[in-house]
Amino acid sequence: MSTASSVKRFDAIVIGSGQGGTPLASALAQAGKQTALIEKAHIGGCCINEGCTPTKTMVASGRAAYIVSRASDYGVWNLSNPHAGKADDLSASKPDRGWDQIRGVVDMEQVRQRKRDIVESWRGGSEARVKGQKGLELFMGEASFKDANTLTVKLLEGQEVTVAAETIFIDTGDRPARPRLPGLDDVDQTRVLDSTSIMELGAVPDHLVILGGGYIGLEFGQLFRRLGSQVTILQRGKQLAPREDPEIADALRKVLVEDGITVLLNSSATSVKSAHPEEVSVAYKNEQGEEATITGSHLLLAAGRTPNTDMLNLQAAGVKSDASGHIPVDEKLQTNVSHIYAIGDVKGGPAFTHVSYDDFRILRDTLISPSPSQPPRKVSDRVIPYVMYTDPQLAHVGLHESEARKKYPNATIKTASMPMAYVARALETDESRGLMKAVVDDGTKQILGFTCFGIEGGEIMSIVQTAMLGKLPYPVLQDAIFAHPTLAESLNNVWGYLK
């Protein structure tokens, strides 16, 4: 290993090629700032390589398997698997929905290859854009602070370089958390999966036991059920998706149970062991407080994520992190050291690609091209939507009922819940599971929050989000002409259930 004696100086350094860091580095370079982008693994960060893109690509394969399993519901023979005979053999009327047979017709290697191809093409596109950007130098290696303006980069090829800048942006994201469970390190590690390694499986697991009932546990749980695995989800809390409205979370649980997933609530894992080489067992405290054990072929760890700050040597720069390792920031994304900013998941709070990208926009509007007429937006100004890609999707924007009542104690808060079974388009397509729920201030008629747990819930939610952005009162949607029979048309009716 050789150490470079000189320091390479830049106007700005971005650490991490995540969803905010990559466009930020390009925007800085385009604004004439000599910029360094340091990335230790691959361009595009988690979203493109291990997060949104690969998971949603695989979820599409799961959806195809689901539709095949339901072919007879639509009066269609199972063309994908002529050996199975009439699609009736896989019909929804069977208690197990024919999942074992589906497993027999799923080519997991092809599912994986389709995912790899899409990831590679997205990553390649991002890489080409970064490498083609004038004024932007890419360092492939791991960065750590030497002092508040200087970083050491351990390049992937082995050498070290030292870089320095007046302004530094941290966009290092997070990684799967590994719970401290006795026995976890002693079992066959090929049977212990995280959100990255599970997408590299070449065969469908027999029985996937999932630790955690949040986004990752639920998206993968339903996906692998649809590909033919037996699935058991162990969730510590009293509901799945703990931040959601309890009515919605319960509807989600019912859908997953209907799909044949075993959901164990109020169940906290206590240890892991393996009595047989092809099995992994999780001991847990069940709802009654008794010790119980669940045994599967594989264990997916989906119990949250750990911020990538431990390797940054933040103390050398004087940057504070909190007990969880996240870097607290102010309204302008500044850390406690004024020339060092943190964006994306590493700062804590909602961990979504669109939040990291919006962090970039806030910095662009504050530091690179401020508007002469408008003050820059602040972190607290934004309303954050999100979609969990279960099927049906669980999409939400704004406040939940309990949050609205707490935030506006003197307002007349009303809520409307409408089953998706009342939506013509959902019935026609036989995809009517779930419900939508709206929260309004009935004094001002403003929409405070909206959830759609239903087919294409993300798209329906985005319509309501647009109305909220424009501060449209709900009666405007109630009386709007929507084309028939769209899913959007349901936004005429939901407000009729307000109480």
Ligand SMILES: Cc1cc2nc3c(=O)[nH]c(=O)nc-3n(C[C@H](O)[C@H](O)[C@H](O)COP(=O)(O)OP(=O)(O)OC[C@H]3O[C@@H](n4cnc5c(N)ncnc54)[C@H](O)[C@@H]3O)c2cc1C
């Ligand atoms: C399985 C999964 C599915 C997801 N699905 C969705 C979804 O559907 N929609 C959604 O909005 N969000 C989704 N997310 C979350 C989303 O991926 C993240 O919120 C988003 O990627 C965060 O972006 P970021 O900018 O914080 O950093 P990241 O994208 O995490 O990028 C950080 C980068 O920094 C690099 N790095 C770390 N430390 C260093 C260092 N010391 N030196 C140099 N480089 C370093 C890392 O290698 C990485 O490339 C998903 C996440 C996972 C895990």
Ligand SMILES: NC(=O)c1ccc[n+]([C@@H]2O[C@H](COP(=O)([O-])OP(=O)(O)OC[C@H]3O[C@@H](n4cnc5c(N)ncnc54)[C@H](O)[C@@H]3O)[C@@H](O)[C@H]2O)c1
């Ligand atoms: N569609 C999307 O936007 C999407 C998809 C995937 C991930 N993500 C992002 O990634 C983040 C991480 O996802 P995640 O699912 O790992 O975390 P999460 O925080 O959403 O859920 C983790 C769950 O694990 C449970 N848990 C923790 N320890 C446990 C234990 N010992 N036993 C049983 N249950 C336990 C928690 O109660 C919690 O419900 C999410 O917060 C989300 O922001 C987003």
